[in-house]
Amino acid sequence: MSTAPHVIVIGAGSLGLCAATSLADQGARVTVLDAQAIASGSTGRSVGVVGTQFTNPLDILLRRHAMACFRKWEGQGLAFHPIGYLRLARTAAQMHLFRQSQPMRAEAGFRSRLYEAHELSQLVPHLDVTGIAGGSFGPDDGFLDPHELCMFLGEKLRVQGGKIHQFCKVEDISRRSGGYRVMTSKGAFEGDMVVNAAGAWAPRIAALFGQALHVRGERHEAVRILLDRPLDYTMPMVMDLVNGEGSGLNFRHDRPCELIAEIHKVDSSGPEDPDAYNDQCDEASKIHLAELLLERLPELPGARLGRGWAGLYPVTADHRPFVGPIDAAEPGLVTAAGAGGYGIQLAPVIGQIAADWALHGAPVSVPGTEGLAPSPARNVAFS
Numbered sequence: 001m002s003t004a005p006h007v008i009v010i011g012a013g014s015l016g017l018c019a020a021t022s023l024a025d026q027g028a029r030v031t032v033l034d035a036q037a038i039a040s041g042s043t044g045r046s047v048g049v050v051g052t053q054f055t056n057p058l059d060i061l062l063r064r065h066a067m068a069c070f071r072k073w074e075g076q077g078l079a080f081h082p083i084g085y086l087r088l089a090r091t092a093a094q095m096h097l098f099r100q101s102q103p104m105r106a107e108a109g110f111r112s113r114l115y116e117a118h119e120l121s122q123l124v125p126h127l128d129v130t131g132i133a134g135g136s137f138g139p140d141d142g143f144l145d146p147h148e149l150c151m152f153l154g155e156k157l158r159v160q161g162g163k164i165h166q167f168c169k170v171e172d173i174s175r176r177s178g179g180y181r182v183m184t185s186k187g188a189f190e191g192d193m194v195v196n197a198a199g200a201w202a203p204r205i206a207a208l209f210g211q212a213l214h215v216r217g218e219r220h221e222a223v224r225i226l227l228d229r230p231l232d233y234t235m236p237m238v239m240d241l242v243n244g245e246g247s248g249l250n251f252r253h254d255r256p257c258e259l260i261a262e263i264h265k266v267d268s269s270g271p272e273d274p275d276a277y278n279d280q281c282d283e284a285s286k287i288h289l290a291e292l293l294l295e296r297l298p299e300l301p302g303a304r305l306g307r308g309w310a311g312l313y314p315v316t317a318d319h320r321p322f323v324g325p326i327d328a329a330e331p332g333l334v335t336a337a338g339a340g341g342y343g344i345q346l347a348p349v350i351g352q353i354a355a356d357w358a359l360h361g362a363p364v365s366v367p368g369t370e371g372l373a374p375s376p377a378r379n380v381a382f383s
């Protein structure tokens with residue numbers, strides 16, 4: 001009989017599947033349960049951008065580990081489209097921050113080049129740089145299809161002997177000696193540990209354990225921009241936001257005559273019910289997005305709005321993910337949730353940290369990330 005620990009992962013989105021494959025890599029037996037289909041939550045509604053142009057040591061550390069996984073998986077067949085990522089700076093202070101943090105990015109192995117405003121047309125000939133001081137460009141950054149990522153991870157897990165049960169909703173959980181009994185719409189599962197990777201639903205799973213978890217769904221919309229003819233260059237990912245300053249508008253190439261645009265920053269989104277939010281793009285938001293796009297890309301040939309959709313960023317009060325146990329006295333219950341608008345690009349490292357907490361009681365392979373645990377200091381209600 002196998003003595004390997006059996007870990008039940010709740011949620012087959014990017015975080016749950018990354019945690020599952022990382023657990024299996026370390027020899028655990030893994031069962032993933034999802035109430036719906038793989039990638040049917042926030043993951044399937046994301047725009048799949050993976051970027052490295054950050055200025056803070058923790059953001060860079062997390063991406064160093066995440067990018068190493070993406071590179072490895074690319075070698076194993078995961079499609080990654082390296083169109084580059086341009087982060088716009090609006091002020092001289094933001095440019096200074098990019099300049100100051102460049103050695104940290106270089107140390108992490110990230111190529112990063114700074115551009116003055118007048119040089120940005122080399123990257124995006126259609127860009128209007130009014131109000132822009134310059135930007136930081138990561139030529140190796142890019143995007144992937146989040147569905148494909150999940151299918152890739154699901155297949156990897158199956159090869160590793162793990163199991164995925166879709167349309168298998170977790171309804172209750174009880175503690176049993178040395179482990180947990182998870183009751184679902186398809187029967188009971190017993191495991192030694194549980195990873196709660198249920199995205200915007202994670203607080204409901206935590207409540208089944210009698211724990212409070214402060215993660216909420218924040219609604220964001222994305223829209224396709226259709227063009228009359230292909231551009232004669234590839235539109236990189238362009239993001240107008242540095243440390244909360246900027247409009248939050250971002251856009252990127254998707255297909256030859258199509259861009260995708262999104263607004264990363266929302267002014268007001270109350271907590272959304274993940275089972276009952278409006279998953280379509282509002283007309284008013286489309287107009288707002290079109291206005292922002294017209295400011296930044298006024299001459300795009302024949303650009304018009306295409307289909308839009310909405311999804312939820314699962315966010316925490318301090319906008320950092322929760323990875324680790326809520327209660328240090330109950331280390332077998334590990335949370336991996338609240339990755340906000342970065343839950344695709346950070347999924348591999350969050351999965352790795354969650355697996356470490358479950359199997360070793362600390363994030364041993366990513367030192368310096370202990371503080372991501374949902375400790376009483378961080379797991380606080382939204383003000």
Ligand SMILES: Cc1cc2nc3c(=O)[nH]c(=O)nc-3n(C[C@H](O)[C@H](O)[C@H](O)COP(=O)(O)OP(=O)(O)OC[C@H]3O[C@@H](n4cnc5c(N)ncnc54)[C@H](O)[C@@H]3O)c2cc1C
Pocket residue numbers: 010011012013014015016033034035036037038039040041042043044045046047048049050168169170171197198199200201220221222262310311312313314336337338339340341342343344345346
């Ligand atoms: C419009 C938009 C654009 C985005 N763009 C980007 C981007 O470019 N780059 C980036 O890094 N991130 C992006 N994000 C954020 C990213 O999508 C999320 O952070 C990430 O997908 C969260 O993954 P998750 O696994 O935590 O949650 P989810 O993908 O929501 O997975 C949670 C899973 O738990 C399951 N579940 C819930 N309740 C139960 C239950 N009772 N029993 C069993 N299973 C249950 C759900 O069915 C779901 O499949 C974007 C998000 C949106 C909405």
